[in-house]
Every structure is written in structure tokens, then in C-alpha cells.
Amino acid sequence: MAIPGIGLVKGLWVTLKALFTKPVTIMWPDEKELLVPRARGVIALDIDNCTSCMLCSRECPDWCIYIEAHKVEIQPDKPGGRVRTRNILDRFDIDYALCMYCGICVEVCPFDALYWSPEHEYGEFSISNLLHNKERLDEWMQTVPEPPALEN
Amino acid sequence: MITIAAVPFALWLAVKVLVVLGLMLGTSLVLIYAELKWSAHIQSRIGPWYVGGRWGWAHPIAEAVKFLQKEDLVPEAADDKVFRLAPYVMLAGTVATFVVIPIGPSTVARDLDLGIFYLLAISSLSTLGVLMAGWGSGNKYSLIGGVRAGAQLIAYELPLVLALVAVGIQAGTLSLTGIVAAQAAPLFTIGGTDIALPYVLSGQILGFTVFVIASLAELNRTPFDLPLAESELTMGYVTEYSGIRFTMFFLGEYAGMVSMAAIVATVYLGGFYLPGLSEDVLDFAGPFILLAKVFFVLFLFIWFRWTWPRVREDQLQTLAWKWLIPITLFNIVATATAKVVL
Numbered sequence: 001m002a003i004p005g006i007g008l009v010k011g012l013w014v015t016l017k018a019l020f021t022k023p024v025t026i027m028w029p030d031e032k033e034l035l036v037p038r039a040r041g042v043i044a045l046d047i048d049n050c051t052s053c054m055l056c057s058r059e060c061p062d063w064c065i066y067i068e069a070h071k072v073e074i075q076p077d078k079p080g081g082r083v084r085t086r087n088i089l090d091r092f093d094i095d096y097a098l099c100m101y102c103g104i105c106v107e108v109c110p111f112d113a114l115y116w117s118p119e120h121e122y123g124e125f126s127i128s129n130l131l132h133n134k135e136r137l138d139e140w141m142q143t144v145p146e147p148p149a150l151e152n
Numbered sequence: 153m154i155t156i157a158a159v160p161f162a163l164w165l166a167v168k169v170l171v172v173l174g175l176m177l178g179t180s181l182v183l184i185y186a187e188l189k190w191s192a193h194i195q196s197r198i199g200p201w202y203v204g205g206r207w208g209w210a211h212p213i214a215e216a217v218k219f220l221q222k223e224d225l226v227p228e229a230a231d232d233k234v235f236r237l238a239p240y241v242m243l244a245g246t247v248a249t250f251v252v253i254p255i256g257p258s259t260v261a262r263d264l265d266l267g268i269f270y271l272l273a274i275s276s277l278s279t280l281g282v283l284m285a286g287w288g289s290g291n292k293y294s295l296i297g298g299v300r301a302g303a304q305l306i307a308y309e310l311p312l313v314l315a316l317v318a319v320g321i322q323a324g325t326l327s328l329t330g331i332v333a334a335q336a337a338p339l340f341t342i343g344g345t346d347i348a349l350p351y352v353l354s355g356q357i358l359g360f361t362v363f364v365i366a367s368l369a370e371l372n373r374t375p376f377d378l379p380l381a382e383s384e385l386t387m388g389y390v391t392e393y394s395g396i397r398f399t400m401f402f403l404g405e406y407a408g409m410v411s412m413a414a415i416v417a418t419v420y421l422g423g424f425y426l427p428g429l430s431e432d433v434l435d436f437a438g439p440f441i442l443l444a445k446v447f448f449v450l451f452l453f454i455w456f457r458w459t460w461p462r463v464r465e466d467q468l469q470t471l472a473w474k475w476l477i478p479i480t481l482f483n484i485v486a487t488a489t490a491k492v493v494l
Contacts, residue, residue, distance in 0.1 A: 008459075008460060011460065012455065012456075012459050014459075015194045015459040016455070018193070018194050018195070018196055019190065019194050019455075020193075021196070023193060023196050023197050023198045024196045024197075025197050025198045027198075027201075
């Protein structure tokens with residue numbers, strides 16, 4: 001039979017041991033944390049892949065993605081060909097003040113235009129600076145890690 | 153050494169008040185820092201680090217200054233006078249306990265013959281402050297917090313008093329200076345050396361345990377922090393307070409811990425006395441010895457807080473009425489019997 005109240009003493013022993021062991025705190029920003037491989041830091045945009053299909057924008061629960069585009073006609077290479085239209089991206093903004101980092105936009109993109117990047121040190125003193133335009137989002141592409149190798 | 157007769161009474165009183173206030177507030181700030189640090193390390197954190205350079209030593213000062221900058225709000229539904237007065241009552245009750253605590257053989261603000269009686273009476277005053285805050289805020293959380301504090305006081309004042317009764321019997325006096333002197337008196341002799349033991353080691357271990365538990369409840373500390381209970385009552389009776397009045401409650405809570413620990417250290421741990429030191433040395437070293445003992449008790453308080461979860465209201469009452477009070481009654485009988493027989 002266990003002694004009544006022995007749990008209280010055991011708890012005291014645990015906290016006493018913790019008191020004299022080294023803290024696990026990482027002194028960010030003096031020392032950097034080792035991030036997990038698929039850390040969700042910031043969402044990067046590959047402009048060339050984007051077709052302005054608006055899927056990400058519509059799926060976003062916070063509605064923090066703003067997309068504007070216009071169509072251009074592309075003349076056929078050879079005579080007799082058909083004139084095609086193409087979407088040119090004018091604006092692609094993500095408002096990180098609203099974003100809740102759910103990653104649905106990354107999941108839903110059929111053209112691999114959106115990626116997760118582990119970069120997370122983009123805090124700002126003004127909230128308006130958290131709106132990243134498409135050039136800034138494209139810059140984040142350089143920080144996107146290589147996808148893991150395929151299994152055999 | 154200035155003789156008391158040479159200095160006008162009013163001036164001497166002012167000096168005493170200033171010394172006690174400075175001592176109390178200074179110790180409270182150190183205690184706040186100690187709690188921040190110890191709790192952090194118990195949770196494998198570092199705690200305050202940047203303020204003031206090394207180890208964040210200036211953190212409690214910065215925190216007090218921050219609190220003072222905040223607006224002093226009074227809710228519309230509040231009972232204005234009671235609401236404003238409550239922090240003063242709370243703080244006054246705490247400060248007043250320091251009057252009778254001896255910090256050296258000849259250093260005591262006032263050595264009352266009924267020292268313990270005075271202590272118990274005056275320390276209940278801070279609970280009156282809590283009740284006033286709970287009533288005056290005009291807020292259901294505050295009211296429930298205040299009423300819980302009242303219920304807790306009624307339940308735990310009894311074991312507190314009864315535990316000290318046993319000490320009074322053993323020491324044969326209610327004066328705190330007398331109690332320290334009684335603990336300094338040699339208990340028995342081994343090979344020509346007089347051995348003096350504090351009361352925690354010479355018969356009052358039960359009383360000591362009960363007193364520490366009951367004082368945790370008196371101070372509204374975890375595991376008995378039901379009047380505050382963040383998860384149930386927002387912040388209990390301090391919910392509506394801000395600015396300087398909140399600071400007073402905050403400091404008052406920690407000053408209350410210091411005063412309660414000082415009582416424990418004086419009554420059970422021998423106060424300023426340390427075996428082997430002469431009267432002259434104690435005159436100088438006494439305050440530091442007392443401070444070391446006080447911080448040992450405070451360490452216990454903080455250690456318990458960051459280890460144990462909060463008890464339920466019915467468990468709180470059960471512990472007081474069914475366990476602590478019978479134990480202290482038994483303790484009184486045992487002490488009285490031992491006193492007569494030995």
C-alpha cells in the first residue's frame with residue numbers, strides 16, 4: 001500500500017531536482033534555435049508558377065491573401081494558330097498580421113507556387129509592414145529548403 | 153550607541169517606522185526577485201535576465217515602476233471609499249506585524265508581553281483588507297474571492313492560534329523576545345557543552361508543520377490560493393485593481409509572506425539566535441541570521457507553490473477542521489503534559 005500523501009513528497013523531489021539542473025532556455029536572438037525540418041515560418045511565392053487561379057485566396061480562412069491579375073493575349077507562333085490568353089499577376093500580397101499559419105494555401109495550390117519557409121525573423125514595429133508584396137514573397141523562395149528525397 | 157532617552161520620542165518613532173518600512177519593502181522586492189528566479193529554474197527556465205545587467209537583478213524594481221505608471225481605475229459599480237481604502241488596510245496589517253519581531257538581542261521595535269497575541273490579532277487585519285477589496289469592487293469574481301478569503305481565515309486562524317498556544321506553554325511566555333531567549337537556553341548538556349535547540353527540533357515539529365500549512369492558507373498561497381484562483385475567478389479580489397493600488401496589493405502579499413516567515417523563523421527556528429555566538433556578535437549578526445532563516449522558510453513557501461496544485465474548497469475546509477485542529481489540540485495536550493512531567 002502506498003503511503004498517503006507520498007505523491008506530494010515525490011513532486012517536491014522532482015521540482016527540487018529541476019531547480020538544480022541547467023535550464024533548457026535558448027537565449028534567442030543571441031543564440032539560434034535548431035528548427036524542425038518542416039517549420040512553418042513564412043510562406044514563399046514562386047511567381048512563375050502562379051496562374052492567379054485564386055484558389056489560395058478563396059480557401060484562406062482569414063482572407064489574408066490579396067490577388068489581382070490581368071489577361072493578355074498571346075499571338076500564335078505560326079500562322080493559322082489560335083490566340084491564347086494568359087494571366088499576368090499584378091498583385092499578390094499576404095498580410096502576415098492576419099495570417100494564422102494554417103498552411104491551407106500551400107496545401108491547396110495545384111501549381112506548386114506556394115511553399116513553407118522556416119524563416120521567422122521578420123517582425124516589424126509597424127503593423128502595415130507585415131503585408132508582404134509579391135516581390136518580397138518571391139525573395140522568401142531562396143530560404144525554402146530542398147524537398148526531402150523520394151523513397152525508392 | 154544612542155540611548156533612547158536622549159532622543160525625542162517622536163523622532164525615535166519616525167526612525168523606527170522608516171527602518172521597518174524600508175526593511176519590509178526591501179525584503180519584499182528581494183523576495184519577488186527570488187520567486188521569479190526560483191520558479192523559473194523549477195520550470196527549467198532562466199527567468200529575469202536583461203534588466204539591470206547581471207541576472208536581471210533590477211527586474212522587480214522595473215516591474216514596480218511599470219505598475220506605478222498605470223492608471224488608477226475605480227469601477228463605476230464599486231463602493232468607492234471601501235475600494236480605495238482596502239489596499240491600505242491590507243498593507244497596514246502586514247507592516248504592523250514587524251513591530252514585535254526581534255531582529256537582534258537589543259533590536260526590536262517594541263517588545264510586547266503579549267507579542268504572539270498581538271501578532272495573531274494584527275495579521276487578521278490584512279484579511280479584512282481582502283474582504284473590503286472583494287466587497288468594494290462591485291464584481292462577482294472579487295466578491296467570491298473575498299468571501300473565500302473570509303472562509304479561509306476563519307478555518308485556518310484556529311490551527312494557527314492553537315499551534316502557537318503550544319509554543320506559549322513550552323516557552324512560558326507570549327513575548328517573542330522571551331520565546332527566542334527560551335530557545336537559546338541550554339536544553340541539555342553533552343560532555344560539558346550546552347546544547348540549545350530551536351522549538352522545531354525540541355518538541356514542536358507537529359506544531360511547526362501545522363503552522364506552516366496554516367500560514368500558507370492565511371497568505372492565500374498555492375496550494376490554498378482559492379481567493380485568487382486565476383482559472384476560476386480571473387484574479388479574485390484584485391481583479392478590478394490597477395496602478396498604485398494593485399502595486400500595494402502585490403507588495404502587501406509579498407510583505408505578508410516575509411512577515412509570516414519571520415514569525416515562523418522567530419517562533420520555531422530560534423529567531424536571530426545561532427548557537428555558539430555571544431551576545432555582542434549577535435547584536436551585529438542577528439538581523440542577518442534572522443534573514444537567512446526567513447529566506448529558508450520563504451524558499452519552502454515558493455517551493456510548495458510551484459510544486460503542488462490548488463486544493464478544492466471542500467478539501468481546504470476538511471484539512472483545517474478535520475485534521476489540523478485535532479492535531480494542534482493533541483499537540484497542546486502533549487506539550488502541556490511534557491511541561492509538567494519533565
